[in-house]
Amino acid sequence: MNAAGRQPWSTRTAHDRSDSATHAAVLDAAAASFAEQGYKQSSIAGIAERAGVSRATFYVYFSSREEVFRALTERVRDELAEVQRAAGRSGDPRTVVDIAIRAAVRVYARHARFITVMQHQALTDPDVALLWDEVQAAPSRVNAGFIEMLRREHGARPAAPPSTVAETVAAALVHLSGRASDLDRLADELVAVYLRLVGLPEENR
Numbered sequence: 001m002n003a004a005g006r007q008p009w010s011t012r013t014a015h016d017r018s019d020s021a022t023h024a025a026v027l028d029a030a031a032a033s034f035a036e037q038g039y040k041q042s043s044i045a046g047i048a049e050r051a052g053v054s055r056a057t058f059y060v061y062f063s064s065r066e067e068v069f070r071a072l073t074e075r076v077r078d079e080l081a082e083v084q085r086a087a088g089r090s091g092d093p094r095t096v097v098d099i100a101i102r103a104a105v106r107v108y109a110r111h112a113r114f115i116t117v118m119q120h121q122a123l124t125d126p127d128v129a130l131l132w133d134e135v136q137a138a139p140s141r142v143n144a145g146f147i148e149m150l151r152r153e154h155g156a157r158p159a160a161p162p163s164t165v166a167e168t169v170a171a172a173l174v175h176l177s178g179r180a181s182d183l184d185r186l187a188d189e190l191v192a193v194y195l196r197l198v199g200l201p202e203e204n205r
Contacts, residue, residue, distance in 0.1 A: 023061050025051045027075065030068045035113035039069065039121045039128070066127070072114060073131045079107045080139045088146075093154055096146070097194055101169075102187040104139075105177045112178025136174075140166040147198050157199035165197045 029051035033042040044065055048058040062068040087100035108115065115135075122129040143166035150156035158165050172190060180186040 022051075022053060022057065026053065026058060026061055026068065027071060031072050031111075031114050034069065034072070034117045039117055039125075069128070070131060073118065073135055076107070076111050076115065077135045077138055079111075080104060080135070081142075083107060084139060084142050093150055093200060094195070098191050101173075101190050101194060102184075104173050105180075105183050105187045105190065108173050108177035109180070109183055115174060115178065136167075136170055140170045143169065150198055150200060155201045159197050159199060168197065169194055 026047065030042070030047045033047050033050055037046070042065065044058055045055055047065075047068065048055045051058070062071065083100055083103040086103065087096045090096050090099060118128060118132050118135070122132040140163070144162040147156065147158055147162035147165055151158060151162070160168075169190070172193070176186055176190070177183070
């Protein structure tokens, strides 16, 4: 113990704890456990064993099963946010749509089983319902703003209010990405659907 009477690991900062291979291993083990066993049946002991660490090590990184579940949710949310940021670096509207949808399809496909657990748990758990809303709502808000910009600056004529179009596309991504056998083909189809829904003029395609 150090002079303050605490073990060295207990003094790690949040950044130290999150920026490590062990942290990533625990997260990946938790994701696999939730996907295979569901939320309620997944235990801290089982997650720790799957990650190859002790329960004490688990608690260095997360205080509870709920906290690791939230961290996984935030990981999905942050990956989707990065997809939108990366796509937004292009000035061409069609390129933005193409990059964003292709990358989003792969994020949703990669996390499909965990997302299914989150959806099911959200039906009966208000806290998880809030987390799931956070995952869905943040990308949809950004997308709705993008569609409004297309309407204002590029002559787009959306088939419905921007928020409705954005939520429709988000629902399609969630529903289809985890089931598709050909992600590239799905992305092609969703890009075409998106462009039709936002009503982007041909000269901007």
